[in-house]
Amino acid sequence: MEYNQKQLQIISVAERLFAAKGFSATSIRDISQEADINVSMVSYYFGSKDKLIEALFEVRAREFGARLDELLRDLGLSPMQRVNLMVDGMINRIFEKQCFHNVVLREQLSPDRRTPIISELLTELKLKNLRAMESIIHEGQKLGIFRSEVDVPMLSTTLYGTVNQLLSTKSYYCTVYGIQDLSEEEQEAHMIAKLKSHFKKIFQEMIKPELNDSITS
Amino acid sequence: MEYNQKQLQIISVAERLFAAKGFSATSIRDISQEADINVSMVSYYFGSKDKLIEALFEVRAREFGARLDELLRDLGLSPMQRVNLMVDGMINRIFEKQCFHNVVLREQLSPDRRTPIISELLTELKLKNLRAMESIIHEGQKLGIFRSEVDVPMLSTTLYGTVNQLLSTKSYYCTVYGIQDLSEEEQEAHMIAKLKSHFKKIFQEMIKPELNDSITS
DNA sequence: TTAAGATAATCAAACGTTTGTTTGATTATC
DNA sequence: GATAATCAAACAAACGTTTGATTATCTTAA
Numbered sequence: 001m002e003y004n005q006k007q008l009q010i011i012s013v014a015e016r017l018f019a020a021k022g023f024s025a026t027s028i029r030d031i032s033q034e035a036d037i038n039v040s041m042v043s044y045y046f047g048s049k050d051k052l053i054e055a056l057f058e059v060r061a062r063e064f065g066a067r068l069d070e071l072l073r074d075l076g077l078s079p080m081q082r083v084n085l086m087v088d089g090m091i092n093r094i095f096e097k098q099c100f101h102n103v104v105l106r107e108q109l110s111p112d113r114r115t116p117i118i119s120e121l122l123t124e125l126k127l128k129n130l131r132a133m134e135s136i137i138h139e140g141q142k143l144g145i146f147r148s149e150v151d152v153p154m155l156s157t158t159l160y161g162t163v164n165q166l167l168s169t170k171s172y173y174c175t176v177y178g179i180q181d182l183s184e185e186e187q188e189a190h191m192i193a194k195l196k197s198h199f200k201k202i203f204q205e206m207i208k209p210e211l212n213d214s215i216t217s
Numbered sequence: 218m219e220y221n222q223k224q225l226q227i228i229s230v231a232e233r234l235f236a237a238k239g240f241s242a243t244s245i246r247d248i249s250q251e252a253d254i255n256v257s258m259v260s261y262y263f264g265s266k267d268k269l270i271e272a273l274f275e276v277r278a279r280e281f282g283a284r285l286d287e288l289l290r291d292l293g294l295s296p297m298q299r300v301n302l303m304v305d306g307m308i309n310r311i312f313e314k315q316c317f318h319n320v321v322l323r324e325q326l327s328p329d330r331r332t333p334i335i336s337e338l339l340t341e342l343k344l345k346n347l348r349a350m351e352s353i354i355h356e357g358q359k360l361g362i363f364r365s366e367v368d369v370p371m372l373s374t375t376l377y378g379t380v381n382q383l384l385s386t387k388s389y390y391c392t393v394y395g396i397q398d399l400s401e402e403e404q405e406a407h408m409i410a411k412l413k414s415h416f417k418k419i420f421q422e423m424i425k426p427e428l429n430d431s432i433t434s
Numbered sequence: 435t436t437a438a439g440a441t442a443a444t445c446a447a448a449c450g451t452t453t454g455t456t457t458g459a460t461t462a463t464c
Numbered sequence: 465g466a467t468a469a470t471c472a473a474a475c476a477a478a479c480g481t482t483t484g485a486t487t488a489t490c491t492t493a494a
Contacts, residue, residue, distance in 0.1 A: 006469090021330055022323075024241035028454060038471055043455055045469095106239075106326055108385045109319060113238055126389055153393045154415045157386075158379045162371075165378030168325040172343055176370045198371045205422035223443090245480060255445055260481055262443095 001058060007045050010035050011056050019102035023053060053103075054117050060100045061121040065128065067093065072132050079140030083207070086136060087159065087199045090129075094163050095192055105164055130156055137207065146207045155206060159199060166191055218275060224262050227252050228273050236319035240270060270320075271334050277317045278338040282345065284310065289349050296357030300424070303353060304376065304416045307346075311380050312409055322381060347373055354424065363424045372423060376416060383408055 003011065013035040017026040028049055032039045046052040071089055094101050104122065107114055133156050140146035166173055170187070174180045179190055220228065230252040234243040245266055249256045263269040288306055311318050321339065324331055350373050357363035383390055387404070391397045396407055 021327060022239060022241055024239055025327075025330070027452075029452085038469095039454090040456075040472090041470075049454065102326060105385070106323070109323055110238060110242075111388060113242070123389055123392070126386070127392075130393065151411075151415065153390075154379075154411065157382050157390075158375060158415070158419070161378035161380070161382030162375045163378070165374050165381060168322070169343070169374075171328060172340055173370075173374075175340070175344075176347065194368075194371065198368065198375070202375070202419065202423065206419065244478075246478085255443095256480090257446090257482075258444075266480065 001055070003055065003059065006037075006041075007055070008059070010037065010042065010045065011052070011059060014052055015056055015060075015099050015103060018053065018056070018106070019099040022106055023049075023103075050115060053107075054115055056100075056103070057107075057118045057121050060097070061125055064093070064097075064125055068125075068128055068132060072135075079136060079143060079145055080204075082136045083140070083203055084200055086133060087203060088196055090159065091163060091192060091195050091199075094167070095188065098167065101164075101167070105168065140207070145209075147209045150207050155203070158202070162199070163195060166195065218272070220272065220276065223254075223258075224272070225276070227254065227259065227262065228269070228276060231269055232273055232277075232316050232320060235270065235273070235323070236316040239323055240266075240320075267332060270324075271332055273317075273320070274324075274335045274338050277314070278342055281310070281314075281342055285342075285345055285349060289352075296353060296360060296362055297421075299353045300357070300420055301417055303350060304420060305413055307376065308380060308409060308412050308416075311384070312405065315384065318381075318384070322385065357424065362426075364426045367424050372420070375419070379416070380412060383412065 010031065014026070014031050017030055017034065021030075028042050029039055031042060042049065042052055046055055071086060077085065107118055108122070111119070130153060134152045137146060137150050137152050141148060141150070170191075171180075173191060174182075174187055177190065177194075179187055182190070227248065231243070231248050234247055234251065238247075245259050246256055248259060248269075259266065259269055263272055288303065294302065324335055325339070328336065347370060351369045354363060354367050354369050358365060358367070387408075388397075390408060391399075391404055394407065394411075396404055399407070
């Protein structure tokens with residue numbers, strides 16, 4: 001489906017409001033007011049409120065998919081470099097598109113209420129992401145740089161889960177690390193840096209060869 | 218605040234519906250129908266829908282707090298045993314109270330819309346949890362069993378985030394591990410076992426002394 | 435123990451808003 | 465002159481909440 005400029009603007013406003021208040025708590029009148037359009041325009045362009053959020057997922061899923069393909073073309077680097085690049089890229093991606101990410105988290109919490117279209121888009125995207133990560137790990141395993149037993153789905157879940165958790169408990173994070181008085185940009189930078197170093201360490205510890213790895217193989 | 222049997226039943230029904238559909242998408246008529254009461258009873262007992270969810274958080278926060286205190290009394294064990302016990306206990310706790318946990322996740326996503334009462338209860342609970350974890354780690358560090366540099370808040374965030382992520386993407390998890398045809402109980406058992414072994418490994422790798430730890434100290 | 439009186443619980447019905455959506459006329463663009 | 469975009473207004477349905485009457489439960493004094 002192709003969307004014109006006006007439709008994309010409506011989608012963008014809806015995304016921001018859905019992220020902040022949730023789908024049900026956001027009225028079409030909220031959206032039309034923020035987007036400076038008439039209430040009837042949402043139905044006119046998308047058909048219904050449900051179709052609007054479907055369009056949102058359609059557009060953003062396509063963008064993320066394209067970005068994933070890009071990442072997969074970063075060859076000529078060592079497996080460990082590629083792992084670090086993938087971790088950094090994923091953290092950057094989520095922080096850049098926090099609103100959409102927030103909407104995804106909300107929708108994931110109601111698997112039943114969700115339209116099949118959204119479910120399929122999300123599952124597809126997550127699987128694509130997992131395959132990319134697996135291919136990098138397997139490469140390192142073939143070269144004998146990584147240990148033979150790596151639970152990639154769980155590592156990926158840990159990565160995403162941690163970033164999500166941090167994002168949805170921002171103020172708690174700032175309290176714990178005593179950075180409440182920093183600007184919002186500085187707080188985010190703190191979180192991003194912390195996440196990147198944290199996961200560089202975790203991935204290193206979880207995929208580097210174990211002492212007995214050469215013996216058992 | 219004390220609540221009678223009827224109130225606790227309403228809270229329990231509301232909890233289940235809030236978890237499944239979200240606060241805004243759940244109407245008082247939904248709740249009263251499921252709880253087999255008159256619509257006016259919610260206002261009669263709690264005052265309003267907002268006060269109802271506050272009561273829910275009040276009750277559950279108290280329960281969780283009490284359970285945390287219990288956990289802290291498990292002395293006479295080695296620090297590593299206590300870490301494992303804490304990880305297992307936390308995973309069990311979340312899986313047991315999935316509904317409430319789901320509601321917490323939803324509320325965390327709208328920090329602005331939330332009433333201060335809920336925010337404070339959640340922050341308090343999270344801090345209490347963090348302090349418990351820190352005390353165990355510090356004990357291990359004093360004994361020289363754990364490395365000196367452990368980022369406890371990040372480890373805790375990773376633990377919670379991963380469990381959350383897994384719970385909110387259950388069907389994706391089952392697809393990845395090919396256990397869609399198992400019963401729901403078996404699927405949950407699979408997830409719990411996987412989580413526990415995963416985090417035993419992560420914690421081990423992240424807190425055991427590094428090779429150069431004795432040199433730098 | 436019982437009758438009377440007070441308090442608590444329950445109910446159907448109605449309240450005024452807000453909801454998503456549609457209509458039909460008007461304006462802009464091609 | 466046709467198609468697309470925009471608008472104020474209206475629509476029925478659903479919302480949280482209140483009302484006022486009715487029933488159940490408890491309290492208290494004879």
